[in-house]
Amino acid sequence: MTIRPLRVSLRAAQVQRRVEGWVNGAVRLRDRGLAKLRLGGRIADYDDENYSFIGGEAEVLRKRHYDKSLRLLWKAQIEAPWSSFRDATSAEREIRNMALRALTDEERAAREVISSQDYRDMLKREYTLEQRQAIVTLLSAIGHGEAYAWLVSARLLGEVRSTGAKAALTMQVLEEAKHFVVLRELIEAFEVDIPRLPVWEYDLLEAVLAAEGVEKLFGMNVVVEGIALSIFGILADMPGLEILHLFHKDEARHTALPLNYLGEFPMSWWERNSPRRRMGRLRMILPALPLVFMLEKDAATIGIDAFDLGGAILGRASKNAERAGFLTVLPYSALRTEINLVFNAWCFLTRPGHEFRDFIRSGMAATEGHSSPEVTEQAA
Numbered sequence: 056m057t058i059r060p061l062r063v064s065l066r067a068a069q070v071q072r073r074v075e076g077w078v079n080g081a082v083r084l085r086d087r088g089l090a091k092l093r094l095g096g097r098i099a100d101y102d103d104e105n106y107s108f109i110g111g112e113a114e115v116l117r118k119r120h121y122d123k124s125l126r127l128l129w130k131a132q133i134e135a136p137w138s139s140f141r142d143a144t145s146a147e148r149e150i151r152n153m154a155l156r157a158l159t160d161e162e163r164a165a166r167e168v169i170s171s172q173d174y175r176d177m178l179k180r181e182y183t184l185e186q187r188q189a190i191v192t193l194l195s196a197i198g199h200g201e202a203y204a205w206l207v208s209a210r211l212l213g214e215v216r217s218t219g220a221k222a223a224l225t226m227q228v229l230e231e232a233k234h235f236v237v238l239r240e241l242i243e244a245f246e247v248d249i250p251r252l253p254v255w256e257y258d259l260l261e262a263v264l265a266a267e268g269v270e271k272l273f274g275m276n277v278v279v280e281g282i283a284l285s286i287f288g289i290l291a292d293m294p295g296l297e298i299l300h301l302f303h304k305d306e307a308r309h310t311a312l313p314l315n316y317l318g319e320f321p322m323s324w325w326e327r328n329s330p331r332r333r334m335g336r337l338r339m340i341l342p343a344l345p346l347v348f349m350l351e352k353d354a355a356t357i358g359i360d361a362f363d364l365g366g367a368i369l370g371r372a373s374k375n376a377e378r379a380g381f382l383t384v385l386p387y388s389a390l391r392t393e394i395n396l397v398f399n400a401w402c403f404l405t406r407p408g409h410e411f412r413d414f415i416r417s418g419m420a421a422t423e424g425h426s427s428p429e430v431t432e433q434a435a
Contacts, residue, residue, distance in 0.1 A: 366418025
């Protein structure tokens with residue numbers, strides 16, 4: 056595969072890294088101090104420096120409980136044919152003795168390949184060291200997000216109403232757990248350094264975890280899952296990353312959950328229009344912008360324009376938010392226009408010969424074939 060790197064300003068990238076480093080040091084110092092004083096601090100029990108939850112990997116527990124539970128997860132369509140469930144694939148119906156496995160044959164095979172030396176060797180043949188590092192930087196941004204998605208969906212399980220909603224969140228908890236452990240193995244297979252959580256994403260994810268009630272649905276299923284959907288969609292066709300199509304299908308269902316849930320249990324007028332809530336939603340969106348700037352050089356290394364990616368994220372998240380009724384202090388049409396102007400202003404400053412582009416439109420078009428049909432289907 057021939058990758059044509061894009062030209063971006065190295066000086067601008069260095070400035071972004073330095074600024075992020077300074078802000079990160081200040082934010083982490085603040086949270087450590089608040090935690091010692093028992094006045095707050097970081098909420099998540101997650102160690103992004105080591106890409107693990109507090110307490111380490113505990114692989115034995117994972118294999119004895121998480122892996123085993125997935126293997127023994129039964130399908131109602133096979134075990135209770137008199138029920139209304141239609142939850143088994145044709146392969147599972149034909150091979151009854153494998154019907155209790157939670158992973159499909161495709162997922163299981165892909166995960167086995169990821170752990171093999173052949174797969175690691177293939178990655179080294181397909182990508183240069185710089186390209187592997189760039190891919191890992193993009194994927195780890197989602198990998199850290201999957202850790203928070205796991206925590207948020209588990210918290211939401213106790214807050215949503217109805218058997219159906221709790222069943223949906225239960226599956227999301229299982230899927231986020233699977234995403235975290237499988238994506239972690241995929242990222243480790245590239246055999247490069249795994250970056251810590253960038254401070255912009257740290258701020259976003261902590262805000263989502265601290266959000267109240269259905270505001271978690273906005274932060275996680277609209278904003279964070281929208282970021283994941285865009286990155287998975289744009290990377291899934293690259294060599295060795297085909298498994299991301301499976302992640303993408305799960306994320307498409309997750310982004311449709313707020314619309315479906317709020318269709319059954321609508322927000323009150325005050326929940327939609329409360330100034331505090333509308334400001335809180337904007338506050339959860341804005342950290343995604345400096346994250347896009349920070350990823351510019353890594354994305355360019357593998358031939359992706361980070362602002363197309365940012366446009367896809369903003370376009371998708373704002374459309375899903377509008378449909379679900381999550382208002383912000385700014386109309387989404389104005390927000391899209393202003394952010395597109397910011398993206399273009401940066402490009403005029405750092406990219407000689409840049410011509411004005413509608414990054415929202417071009418970003419959505421770049422991932423249109425991957426995302427929109429899935430989200431539309433799940434929301435129907």
